[in-house]
Amino acid sequence: MSAPTPSPAMTNLRLSARFADVGFSEIVRIRNRVIELKAAGETVHQFEGGEPFFETPEPIKEAMRRALAENKTRYAPSSGIPPLIEALVEKVRRKNGIPAEPSEVVVAVGGMQGLYGAFNTLLDPGDEVLLLSPYWTPTRDLIHMTGGRAVCVETARIQAEGVDAALGARLTPRTRAILVNTPNNPTGQVLARADLEAIAEFAQRRDLVVVSDEAYEDLVYDGEHVSIASLPEMRARTISVYTLSKSYGMTGWRIGYAVAPEPFITGIKTSVLYSTNGVSTPTQWAALVALRDTPESFFAEQRAAYRQRRDRLIAGLNELGLPVSPAPGGAFYVFPDVASLGGASAEIALRLLDEARVATVPGTAFGCAGEGHLRLSYALSPEAIERGLEALRQYLARR
Numbered sequence: 001m002s003a004p005t006p007s008p009a010m011t012n013l014r015l016s017a018r019f020a021d022v023g024f025s026e027i028v029r030i031r032n033r034v035i036e037l038k039a040a041g042e043t044v045h046q047f048e049g050g051e052p053f054f055e056t057p058e059p060i061k062e063a064m065r066r067a068l069a070e071n072k073t074r075y076a077p078s079s080g081i082p083p084l085i086e087a088l089v090e091k092v093r094r095k096n097g098i099p100a101e102p103s104e105v106v107v108a109v110g111g112m113q114g115l116y117g118a119f120n121t122l123l124d125p126g127d128e129v130l131l132l133s134p135y136w137t138p139t140r141d142l143i144h145m146t147g148g149r150a151v152c153v154e155t156a157r158i159q160a161e162g163v164d165a166a167l168g169a170r171l172t173p174r175t176r177a178i179l180v181n182t183p184n185n186p187t188g189q190v191l192a193r194a195d196l197e198a199i200a201e202f203a204q205r206r207d208l209v210v211v212s213d214e215a216y217e218d219l220v221y222d223g224e225h226v227s228i229a230s231l232p233e234m235r236a237r238t239i240s241v242y243t244l245s246k247s248y249g250m251t252g253w254r255i256g257y258a259v260a261p262e263p264f265i266t267g268i269k270t271s272v273l274y275s276t277n278g279v280s281t282p283t284q285w286a287a288l289v290a291l292r293d294t295p296e297s298f299f300a301e302q303r304a305a306y307r308q309r310r311d312r313l314i315a316g317l318n319e320l321g322l323p324v325s326p327a328p329g330g331a332f333y334v335f336p337d338v339a340s341l342g343g344a345s346a347e348i349a350l351r352l353l354d355e356a357r358v359a360t361v362p363g364t365a366f367g368c369a370g371e372g373h374l375r376l377s378y379a380l381s382p383e384a385i386e387r388g389l390e391a392l393r394q395y396l397a398r399r
């Protein structure tokens with residue numbers, strides 16, 4: 001007897017319901033168009049990216065070659081090799097003010113897997129996470145993919161109304177956590193200590209967990225980077241997520257880490273175990289050298305280089321009537337107001353790409369507060385920034 005032919009009524013040929021509201025980001029649409037244009041031999045001014053302008057430093061690459069030569073190529077403990085865990089503990093104690101124990105740190109496949117582990121650990125189906133917008137696009141999709149629901153709160157409302165009113169208005173019995181990302185992608189905004197104290201106080205009063213995405217911790221130009229887990233009483237309810245991607249120019253290496261107390265850290269370690277069974281062993285040995293041998297002066301040099309690029313791009317955009325206000329204090333993005341160009345930000349981004357060969361990301365990719373803005377990265381050479389500004393200037397003059 002032959003097997004029955006599946007009919008549309010046979011509904012097992014489908015994704016799980018968790019994927020119903022999980023997108024491939026809008027950024028991909030722009031990126032695909034950029035690839036097409038470049039394949040056709042066009043020059044594109046690429047402000048759409050999210051990667052450091054410098055290459056991975058040589059000592060880290062050398063450490064990778066050494067690890068391979070020494071056959072450090074077998075399974076490692078899935079939560080991370082002990083010397084790397086020790087180096088990460090030293091770092092979070094010294095730089096982040098988090099007195100973590102080695103058992104409270106897990107090495108992950110980038111900040112992405114740290115965040116995935118955090119939400120996978122925290123969320124039951126239908127649990128809600130307060131997500132300050134503009135937010136880094138994948139955060140929302142990760143929350144949905146792990147069964148939760150992202151509840152968008154405009155960061156500007158926090159400034160206008162205060163934390164209690166802005167977050168309190170979106171609180172429900174299902175609210176489980178708040179996602180905090182400082183410095184922020186896409187706005188570059190750095191939350192001040194007082195803002196974080198207010199969020200911390202709210203989290204304590206409402207018994208919420210904070211997931212703190214600190215991917216850009218080393219890129220703060222004005223003010224200081226404050227890890228919310230270092231504030232009084234916050235360690236017990238904070239999952240802090242870090243990455244080597246931005247600080248060390250290691251986006252393609254796929255390594256980051258999360259720091260959390262029990263019971264969360266066991267959940268994240270389990271999530272790492274059953275998704276990737278850890279980070280590639282030689283990558284971990286190379287990351288150890290990054291952590292141990294990179295002097296603080298390296299980050300200071302990077303910051304100086306980024307600051308110069310930031311100031312140039314902001315000045316250029318302001319001159320063109322695309323205001324960046326307030327000037328972002330961190331990360332490597334600006335989020336100018338482009339309402340003067342007319343239309344929805346997704347249309348503006350496509351128009352700029354097609355007519356000026358300037359690639360940006362539409363603000364709507366970053367949640368409920370993004371419309372009317374574009375994200376531009378200044379992790380480019382100063383010359384590339386000048387050429388892009390010139391292309392914009394000529395485009396605006398033609399309109």
Ligand SMILES: Cc1ncc(COP(=O)(O)O)c(C=O)c1O
Nearest residue numbers: 110111112136185215243245256
């Ligand atoms: C805000 C933010 N968090 C986390 C990440 C994760 O980066 P990775 O997975 O490369 O560590 C990124 C990368 O763009 C980011 O912008």
